[in-house]
Amino acid sequence: MTTLVDWLRDPSPTSRRQARLGQSYLAWLRLKRNHLAMIGLAIVALLVIVAALAPWITPHDPITQNLRERLQPPLTAGHILGTDDFGRDILSRLIMGSRITLFIIALVAVTAPVFGLLVGTVAGYFGGWTDEILMRITDIFLAFPKLILALALVAVLGPGMENAVLAIAITSWPPYARVARAETLTVRNSDYIAAVRLQGASAARIIWGHIMPMCIPSVIIRVTLDMAGVILIAAGLGFLGLGVQPPMPEWGAMISAGRKYLFEQWWVATMPGMAIFIVSLGFNLLGDGLRDVLDPRNSGK
Amino acid sequence: MALIEIENLSVTFTAKGRPVRAVKGVSLAVEQGESYGLVGESGSGKSTILRAICGLAPVSGGTIRIGGQPLPSPRGADFSRRVQMVFQDPYASLHPRHTIDRTLSEPLAIHGIGNTDQRVTQALKDVGLPPNFRFRFPHQLSGGQRQRVAIARALMLEPSILLLDEPTSALDASVQAETLNLLNRLCAERGLTFLMVSHDLAVIDHMCDRILVMQHGQAVEELPREALAKAEMKTDYARSLFAASADRMLDA
Numbered sequence: 001m002t003t004l005v006d007w008l009r010d011p012s013p014t015s016r017r018q019a020r021l022g023q024s025y026l027a028w029l030r031l032k033r034n035h036l037a038m039i040g041l042a043i044v045a046l047l048v049i050v051a052a053l054a055p056w057i058t059p060h061d062p063i064t065q066n067l068r069e070r071l072q073p074p075l076t077a078g079h080i081l082g083t084d085d086f087g088r089d090i091l092s093r094l095i096m097g098s099r100i101t102l103f104i105i106a107l108v109a110v111t112a113p114v115f116g117l118l119v120g121t122v123a124g125y126f127g128g129w130t131d132e133i134l135m136r137i138t139d140i141f142l143a144f145p146k147l148i149l150a151l152a153l154v155a156v157l158g159p160g161m162e163n164a165v166l167a168i169a170i171t172s173w174p175p176y177a178r179v180a181r182a183e184t185l186t187v188r189n190s191d192y193i194a195a196v197r198l199q200g201a202s203a204a205r206i207i208w209g210h211i212m213p214m215c216i217p218s219v220i221i222r223v224t225l226d227m228a229g230v231i232l233i234a235a236g237l238g239f240l241g242l243g244v245q246p247p248m249p250e251w252g253a254m255i256s257a258g259r260k261y262l263f264e265q266w267w268v269a270t271m272p273g274m275a276i277f278i279v280s281l282g283f284n285l286l287g288d289g290l291r292d293v294l295d296p297r298n299s300g301k
Numbered sequence: 302m303a304l305i306e307i308e309n310l311s312v313t314f315t316a317k318g319r320p321v322r323a324v325k326g327v328s329l330a331v332e333q334g335e336s337y338g339l340v341g342e343s344g345s346g347k348s349t350i351l352r353a354i355c356g357l358a359p360v361s362g363g364t365i366r367i368g369g370q371p372l373p374s375p376r377g378a379d380f381s382r383r384v385q386m387v388f389q390d391p392y393a394s395l396h397p398r399h400t401i402d403r404t405l406s407e408p409l410a411i412h413g414i415g416n417t418d419q420r421v422t423q424a425l426k427d428v429g430l431p432p433n434f435r436f437r438f439p440h441q442l443s444g445g446q447r448q449r450v451a452i453a454r455a456l457m458l459e460p461s462i463l464l465l466d467e468p469t470s471a472l473d474a475s476v477q478a479e480t481l482n483l484l485n486r487l488c489a490e491r492g493l494t495f496l497m498v499s500h501d502l503a504v505i506d507h508m509c510d511r512i513l514v515m516q517h518g519q520a521v522e523e524l525p526r527e528a529l530a531k532a533e534m535k536t537d538y539a540r541s542l543f544a545a546s547a548d549r550m551l552d553a
Binding site for chain 1: 325349350355357374375376377378380381382384385386388389394396397399402403407408411412433434437441451454457458497527
């Protein structure tokens with residue numbers, strides 16, 4: 001263990017990989033000092049583990065109905081979090097639902113930021129007309145309230161998980177384009193970009209290899225902070241019946257189903273609400289911590 | 302025929318809708334193997350001339366020829382292999398997220414030159430940096446070491462002309478001398494031609510065969526080294542500039 005740490009902390013690395021891993025290790029040490037961020041990371045890690053192991057750790061089938069056991073309160077034998085109006089175990093549904101939540105988050109996280117980053121860096125680097133056209137398109141998307149635009153898209157495309165993901169991705173890329181463009185404008189006239197231009201690098205090479213690495217930290221921070229919003233929009237679509245369709249155990253749809261019983265059987269809606277709250281909180285805490293670690297303005301020294 | 306010929310060069314920037322003429326009709330010629338200095342106070346347009354040669358500033362008039370050929374615009378790969386530049390601030394001219402290795406191998410990758418490992422280690426050796434610096438990041442280096450990396454980067458493509466934009470003004474005095482000696486040594490070893498900008502006559506005196514004094518974007522006076530040493534200036538401005546840094550020249 002100590003040899004590995006020494007290897008990582010070596011001030012004169014002997015290979016590209018060691019240099020990169022060493023930098024990641026230092027970032028990890030900085031992140032570790034931030035207790036709230038570690039709590040956030042633990043929540044996100046727990047979500048990933050639960051989602052990965054979901055079929056094996058659910059105590060009951062999340063879809064099979066059992067009307068004799070409907071609306072059991074929490075802490076009933078066999079149903080720690082109670083059952084819903086079809087007698088399905090809420091804990092099992094939450095565990096299976098974590099897969100859907102994670103699936104939506106993952107798909108949005110690999111599409112929207114990448115597209116936004118591309119649009120933002122291209123607009124920022126070329127400037128002029130390219131910038132005008134790309135940023136006006138971005139403005140048009142930003143002018144709509146996110147949930148309304150997502151609703152309109154799902155209404156056109158039809159309800160379902162894939163369409164929900166598509167709608168969320170289409171509505172959430174513009175802020176990334178803005179962030180990436182702002183970051184690009186601060187670095188495009190710097191000497192190190194001038195130097196690589198002078199070496200005859202193509203625009204694609206400069207944007208990909210030299211400008212994007214400078215934008216990625218702010219985009220990653222933004223992504224983690226936005227993930228809570230993505231979960232809420234997905235839940236909102238589910239709540240309105242436009243996202244994941246029953247009997248799939250999506251958290252927003254579960255809240256929607258529990259609304260009818262909110263006063264007498266509060267747990268049906270409250271438990272998925274708690275799950276959404278905890279996961280959103282986890283991503284927000286992690287995002288705040290990552291901002292302290294990755295922000296280019298304080299990692300230079 | 303001179304290697305670098307600049308005739309009647311004008312550069313006009315647009316700031317807040319108004320044109321700003323940074324360089325007004327400057328002409329100069331630099332011979333092969335010569336070190337030519339541009340001197341002047343801040344804002345006299347000397348750095349802008351270097352940037353104009355590199356195609357990084359908007360030329361509004363005049364011609365720049367290298368080896369008798371007018372420069373194409375955009376500059377192109379041949380230009381990159383003939384002319385390279387060392388920037389003023391070593392803290393701003395190296396990519397903060399690239400290792401020294403990446404910084405030095407990038408020009409090789411752009412021009413499809415192989416044998417990267419050997420060339421990079423040789424380049425570090427040439428500028429007097431230990432080989433274990435290769436995979437460090439710029440923030441792990443001092444200012445003088447960074448400027449050595451920047452010089453190594455400029456020499457990766459084996460150019461014949463090096464443009465130096467106040468290469469030592471961001472460094473402290475002892476490191477300045479080291480860096481200038483390094484440049485002089487590389488110049489002698491490789492037969493480089495220097496076009497150098499400085500506001501510091503001591504630096505220019507140490508390096509240059511001929512200087513051009515500039516003020517407000519215009520050429521004031523061209524002086525050979527001997528005239529500078531004997532303080533034989535013809536114009537008042539050149540004399541006052543010389544007087545202002547004469548104390549430091551006596552130290553050197």
